Each structure stands twice: as C-alpha cells, then as structure tokens.
Amino acid sequence: MPRSDPMTAAERMRRYRARKRGEDVPRRRPGPAPADSAERLLRLQLAVKKAEIDRLKAQREADREAKRRAQSESTRLRNERRLEEEMSEEFRHINRLLHLDTMISGPDRKRLAKLLAMCGSLYAGERDNAARQIERFRKSLGVAWEDLL
Helix, strand or coil: CCCCCCCCHHHHHHHHHHHHHCCCCCCCCCCCCHHHHHHHHHHHHHHHHHHHHHHHHHHHHHHHHHHHHHHHHHHHHHHHHHHHHHHHHHHHHHHHHHCHHHHCCHHHHHHHHHHHHHCCCCCHHHHHHHHHHHHHHHHHHCCCHHHHC
8 A cells, every 4th residue: 555645764663563563553644743733832822921911011001100190190289288388388478577567566666676785785694685585575476587677
C-alpha cells in the first residue's frame, strides 16, 4: 500500500515494534501536530493575558485621573478657604485701622504720649515700666504695633 505522505522515523519504529509483538497498528491520521496545538494554546493564553494587562492599565489610568481630579478639587477648595481666611483677616486689619481713632480716646492718647516720653528717661526702671504699660495698653486694644504707630 503506497503512502502519499512520508512516515517519520519514530512512526516507522513504532509500527515495526508493534508488528513484532503481533499487533496491527493503524496509521495515525494526519492532524495538527501536538506542538502546533500547544503553541496555539500558549498564543491564545498570551493574547488573553495581554488583553487583561491592557484592561488593568486602562483601569489604573482612570483611577489616577480620578485621584488627580479629586486632589485638584480638594486643593482648589483648600486654596479658596485659605484665600477667604486671608481676606477676612485683611478686612479685620483694615477695619481696625479705620476705627483706631475711635478706639483710643482723648485721655488714653494723653496717657500714651506720657508713657512714650518716659521711654526716654535716664532711669532704667522707669523706662522698663513705661514699656510694660505701653505693651499692656496695646494688648488691651487688640492691635499690632504697625496699626498703633
């Protein structure tokens, strides 16, 4: 019986040994080689893994973008709050400056002038006492030195 496709050496040896044992070994039908099916399976698994990696990369990028948006939103809110606080503090400062004339009455102005004159005294104790009283006066008004001068 002539064969159209050549037999491999391994198949010839297998058939020879089977005949020696008295077994009739049918020829294998041609089909995909085991290496081909294993290779195809590996390629399919590789394609699945690549698709999974691409999906995870896209998910990670989406998560990063969402985190960036959340951070930028929280940063924006924090900056707005800080700006409001600064503006509020600046408003309070301007308000104090505008009302400083009304905050210091006539007798207090005279007392402050006398205390400032005492700062030029020759006696250290008198200078120190005057400075302490001026500082106490400034704190009672609740103003900074820049506002008072």
